[in-house]
Amino acid sequence: MSVLVDEDTRVVVQGITGGEGKFHAGQMIEYGTNVVAGAVPGKGGEEVHGVPVYDTVHEAVRREDADASVVFVPPAFAADALFEALDTPLDLVVAITEGIPTQDMATVNRRLRDTDTHLVGPNCPGVITPGEAKLGILPGNIFASGKVGLVSRSGTLTYQVVDNLTSRGIGQTTAIGIGGDPIIGTSFIDALELFEADPETEAIAMCGEIGGEDEEAAAEYIATQMDTPVAAFIAGRTAPPGKRMGHAGAIVSGSGTGTAESKIEALNNAGVPVGDTPEEVADHIEGYL
Amino acid sequence: MRLHEYQAKSVFADAGIPTPDSRLATSVDEAVDAGRDLGYPVAVKAQVHVGGRGKAGGIEIATDEAGLREAAESILGMDLKGYHVDRVLVESAVDFTNELYLGVTMDRGEGEPVAMVSSEGGVDIEEVAAETPEAIAREGVDPAFGMHPYQARKAVYEAGVPRDVSRAVASVLETLYDLWEANDASEAEINPLMVTDGGDVVAADAVMNVDDDALFRHPDLADMEEESYTDDLERKAGEYGFDYVRLSGNVGIIGNGAGLVMATLDLVDHYGGEPANFLDIGGGAKAERVANALDMVFSDPNVDSVVFNIFGGITRGDEVARGINDALSQFDEIPKPVVVRLAGTNASEGMEILDTDLVQVEGTLEDAVQRAVANAEEVPR
Numbered sequence: 001m002s003v004l005v006d007e008d009t010r011v012v013v014q015g016i017t018g019g020e021g022k023f024h025a026g027q028m029i030e031y032g033t034n035v036v037a038g039a040v041p042g043k044g045g046e047e048v049h050g051v052p053v054y055d056t057v058h059e060a061v062r063r064e065d066a067d068a069s070v071v072f073v074p075p076a077f078a079a080d081a082l083f084e085a086l087d088t089p090l091d092l093v094v095a096i097t098e099g100i101p102t103q104d105m106a107t108v109n110r111r112l113r114d115t116d117t118h119l120v121g122p123n124c125p126g127v128i129t130p131g132e133a134k135l136g137i138l139p140g141n142i143f144a145s146g147k148v149g150l151v152s153r154s155g156t157l158t159y160q161v162v163d164n165l166t167s168r169g170i171g172q173t174t175a176i177g178i179g180g181d182p183i184i185g186t187s188f189i190d191a192l193e194l195f196e197a198d199p200e201t202e203a204i205a206m207c208g209e210i211g212g213e214d215e216e217a218a219a220e221y222i223a224t225q226m227d228t229p230v231a232a233f234i235a236g237r238t239a240p241p242g243k244r245m246g247h248a249g250a251i252v253s254g255s256g257t258g259t260a261e262s263k264i265e266a267l268n269n270a271g272v273p274v275g276d277t278p279e280e281v282a283d284h285i286e287g288y289l
Numbered sequence: 290m291r292l293h294e295y296q297a298k299s300v301f302a303d304a305g306i307p308t309p310d311s312r313l314a315t316s317v318d319e320a321v322d323a324g325r326d327l328g329y330p331v332a333v334k335a336q337v338h339v340g341g342r343g344k345a346g347g348i349e350i351a352t353d354e355a356g357l358r359e360a361a362e363s364i365l366g367m368d369l370k371g372y373h374v375d376r377v378l379v380e381s382a383v384d385f386t387n388e389l390y391l392g393v394t395m396d397r398g399e400g401e402p403v404a405m406v407s408s409e410g411g412v413d414i415e416e417v418a419a420e421t422p423e424a425i426a427r428e429g430v431d432p433a434f435g436m437h438p439y440q441a442r443k444a445v446y447e448a449g450v451p452r453d454v455s456r457a458v459a460s461v462l463e464t465l466y467d468l469w470e471a472n473d474a475s476e477a478e479i480n481p482l483m484v485t486d487g488g489d490v491v492a493a494d495a496v497m498n499v500d501d502d503a504l505f506r507h508p509d510l511a512d513m514e515e516e517s518y519t520d521d522l523e524r525k526a527g528e529y530g531f532d533y534v535r536l537s538g539n540v541g542i543i544g545n546g547a548g549l550v551m552a553t554l555d556l557v558d559h560y561g562g563e564p565a566n567f568l569d570i571g572g573g574a575k576a577e578r579v580a581n582a583l584d585m586v587f588s589d590p591n592v593d594s595v596v597f598n599i600f601g602g603i604t605r606g607d608e609v610a611r612g613i614n615d616a617l618s619q620f621d622e623i624p625k626p627v628v629v630r631l632a633g634t635n636a637s638e639g640m641e642i643l644d645t646d647l648v649q650v651e652g653t654l655e656d657a658v659q660r661a662v663a664n665a666e667e668v669p670r
Binding site: 235 | 376398399400402473475500502546551564571573632633654659
């Protein structure tokens with residue numbers, strides 16, 4: 001089974017006529033994803049990879065019965081694209097765009113609370129159910145179908161851990177890249193809840209990083225609400241306090257929480273082993289299966 | 290992007306927040322001229338991007354011209370927590386009876402802005418937050434509506450601000466929220482907001498961090514960034530548009546994606562090496578950007594060895610390989626040994642393109658890091 005997406009998911013690609021949108025729509029179709037439409041203002045009537053493009057998400061959803069969207073819209077226009085997607089409404093919206101202003105995401109997040117839509121991202125690699133569908137930019141060839149759920153704040157770290165799993169024959173139910181921005185739609189807890197409810201997911205790999213307190217909150221959730229075993233990796237052990245490491249999210253506050261130590265301690269206390277290397281995470285997962 | 294105090298103060302003053310009269314000075318003579326204009330006493334304040342300037346000797350009060358000359362001589366040119374001080378703010382000193390703290394930031398957990406007030410200003414507010422969180426009144430703001438005036442009043446009353454200035458402080462907090470929002474700030478802080486004998490309030494310090502992702506909406510603030518670099522490597526990183534952090538070790542690290550780059554740093558440490566930097570080339574980097582990244586890391590004299598860790602998703606391995614070849618083919622001799630690990634999108638195409646006479650190639654992250662650490666150890670120090 002899978003969470004969030006499967007082979008029946010009908011996908012509209014917002015920004016399909018742009019460079020990244022076009023390339024990755026092609027990659028998604030090649031992977032087998034059911035891409036049914038594109039949505040780009042002013043480009044209605046065109047076709048990309050044989051997929052019809054509409055001027056609005058509303059029209060794309062109405063005409064092609066789409067239930068999910070992937071957003072490749074540039075940062076300056078991305079919040080508007082997300083409002084449009086949330087107004088449709090869709091079951092799932094995956095925002096790939098990197099660099100959306102945080103205050104824009106605060107207003108999107110505010111609107112999200114009034115909807116039933118799952119938003120994944122922004123600044124994320126997307127969601128993949130190996131062998132069925134991928135919504136996003138994840139390199140499909142490193143994934144394999146199997147029994148491990150994966151949730152990660154970092155795109156490239158997702159690929160790294162998946163590579164460590166797949167190379168020793170461990171496949172995945174679904175991998176969810178939730179993104180590393182300060183304000184995101186789907187949190188660790190949201191993703192863990194989905195995996196916990198999925199009977200096919202037998203173990204979960206979780207990749208976190210310094211900044212914020214989402215991992216600490218997830219640890220609490222794992223300790224009190226979950227039976228599925230989890231193993232974790234936390235990036236940023238060597239990050240000096242107060243320095244911003246890439247993502248806006250990855251800043252250590254200096255007040256004790258948000259550091260790698262604080263996250264590792266919280267996870268260990270919840271019975272979650274934290275690998276020193278991605279390879280060690282795969283060791284723990286292997287032990288669970 | 291962090292603004293200098295003098296830059297933040299000009300933004301605050303333009304929005305109507307009372308600030309002391311001040312002049313920026315880059316030499317002792319300019320500082321002395323400023324003192325003559327302003328009258329004494331004055332505060333002389335180093336303009337660098339570090340907290341705790343006062344404790345580190347970066348802020349002094351001068352009561353006459355001789356004192357000002359002495360203070361300016363000691364602060365200008367000093368090294369403050371690794372930053373060279375090349376300008377000071379000379380500012381009328383404020384007589385105060387009370388010091389308050391006001392701040393607006395994004396509450397990540399709640400996903401909404403939060404305004405904060407404390408009557409325990411003038412100190413390290415993070416210590417206050419850690420030890421006596423109840424001393425800080427917090428008011429969450431619905432970003433769809435902005436801050437209502439009652440919310441500012443509520444926070445001010447809850448913080449126990451002296452009643453005779455509560456109206457004035459609430460008004461400053463409202464303004465602070467508005468300018469935080471209008472400028473796409475991530476943080477806007479006044480610490481301390483001084484309450485004077487006469488019952489006025491004055492922002493004696495000003496902190497503003499602007500969301501880099503929103504600078505396209507604020508060309509005026511983006512221009513300020515040009516003046517805000519104090520380190521040559523940081524300036525170069527800013528020009529190239531990289532997320533770059535200089536660290537104290539000797540293994541240079543380049544990768545794509547903040548999480549993977551941080552993990553690479555952690556692995557360098559795990560295998561007994563010391564990271565020299567964090568450098569994220571970001572998503573979808575083209576060959577030129579990759580070459581710029583190598584230029585950055587080679588520019589750091591502390592770097593003895595380099596590891597390039599790319600796991601392509603939106604980034605394509607062939608583009609990366611082309612960039613590495615382009616950058617390294619310009620040298621008769623490669624300045625530092627470079628280990629490359631290339632995986633993900635178009636990695637096999639990249640491996641075919643990559644000139645292995647110029648770089649060492651490893652198949653896994655662990656092997657690549659261990660080899661880079663070994664390379665660094667071989668360099669005599």
